[in-house]
Amino acid sequence: MQQREAETEVVRLSIPEFDCAQTFDCGQCFRWDYDEQEDAWHGIAMGRELFVRQQNDDFEFYPCTQQQFDDVWRHYFDLDRDYAAMKQELAFDEHVAKGMAYAGGIRILQQDKFETLISFIISANNNIKRIKGIINRICDKVGSPAGSGYAFPTPGQLAQLTVDDLQELGAGYRARYIYDTTRMVLDGFDLEQLKDMPYEDARTRLCTLCGVGPKVADCIMLFSLGFTEAFPVDTWVRKILAELYSEYGSMSPKEFANMRFGQNAGFAQQYLFHFKRNEGK
DNA sequence: ATCCAGGAGCTTT
DNA sequence: AAAGCTCATGGA
Numbered sequence: 001m002q003q004r005e006a007e008t009e010v011v012r013l014s015i016p017e018f019d020c021a022q023t024f025d026c027g028q029c030f031r032w033d034y035d036e037q038e039d040a041w042h043g044i045a046m047g048r049e050l051f052v053r054q055q056n057d058d059f060e061f062y063p064c065t066q067q068q069f070d071d072v073w074r075h076y077f078d079l080d081r082d083y084a085a086m087k088q089e090l091a092f093d094e095h096v097a098k099g100m101a102y103a104g105g106i107r108i109l110q111q112d113k114f115e116t117l118i119s120f121i122i123s124a125n126n127n128i129k130r131i132k133g134i135i136n137r138i139c140d141k142v143g144s145p146a147g148s149g150y151a152f153p154t155p156g157q158l159a160q161l162t163v164d165d166l167q168e169l170g171a172g173y174r175a176r177y178i179y180d181t182t183r184m185v186l187d188g189f190d191l192e193q194l195k196d197m198p199y200e201d202a203r204t205r206l207c208t209l210c211g212v213g214p215k216v217a218d219c220i221m222l223f224s225l226g227f228t229e230a231f232p233v234d235t236w237v238r239k240i241l242a243e244l245y246s247e248y249g250s251m252s253p254k255e256f257a258n259m260r261f262g263q264n265a266g267f268a269q270q271y272l273f274h275f276k277r278n279e280g281k
Numbered sequence: 282a283t284c285c286a287g288g289a290g291c292t293t294t
Numbered sequence: 295a296a297a298g299c300t301c302a303t304g305g306a
Contacts, residue, residue, distance in 0.1 A: 129304085130304060133304095171302080172303050173303090
């Protein structure tokens with residue numbers, strides 16, 4: 001009994017305002033899928049494999065020690081943030097309120113910086129299914145073993161792939177961007193220091209990387225650097241702004257988001273985005 | 282077949 | 295500054 005518990009270490013925890021399906025399937029991450037056999041969500045992130053089984057507000061994380069959970073996953077799942085309070089601050093907006101009613105269990109993950117950087121370079125002018133495929137093939141090719149699969153490669157591991165290799169894996173014209181940006185990171189571009197910089201400065205610096213423009217930079221900042229005011233503007237958000245907030249048409253999307261949602265703009269964006277993307281499904 | 286997908290980069294006004 | 299064109303790839 002005790003031995004069995006030791007072999008498969010589990011962390012059990014009750015967490016409010018968290019829904020696995022909504023969080024893992026809202027377009028912010030690409031390496032989580034539902035495992036029917038385990039009846040749990042399966043992901044490979046932060047260099048290791050993890051299963052997450054949810055029963056209402058009760059969660060099991062495995063294989064995982066309490067130490068690993070506190071060191072890695074607590075931050076990854078953004079567990080120190082008061083989501084109920086944040087959502088209350090956003091409830092004044094009727095469209096965001098609808099989004100929160102539809103998928104109020106979305107949490108903004110705090111993912112690995114390099115993985116998020118490369119993943120969202122791949123996301124440009126692409127669809128989520130194909131993005132996942134490209135990323136998985138890259139991991140299988142040069143990532144370190146992690147459980148039943150392979151972790152996202154380090155910059156050094158990814159640098160083993162040539163532009164031709166990346167194209168064979170389906171990256172298309174983004175192969176060059178991935179290659180060049182990986183080299184810039186290896187040559188000293190410091191992803192770690194970005195989170196201590198002002199929003200505008202960090203964004204400007206990110207945009208010096210190949211394949212990183214305003215939208216991709218905002219995704220990296222929101223999903224891996226903790227900038228909750230980041231408001232990624234993609235095709236879906238443009239539709240939302242045009243359809244639901246046309247009275248603010250004289251403002252740029254960024255001005256609008258900052259004025260209306262402030263430091264919570266990233267959350268508002270995610271609730272709106274996920275709701276709109278699943279409209280009619 | 283044509284269009285679109287969590288856009289960016291380059292060229293032309 | 296702002297608008298226009300092109301960039302792989304696969305699915306609808």
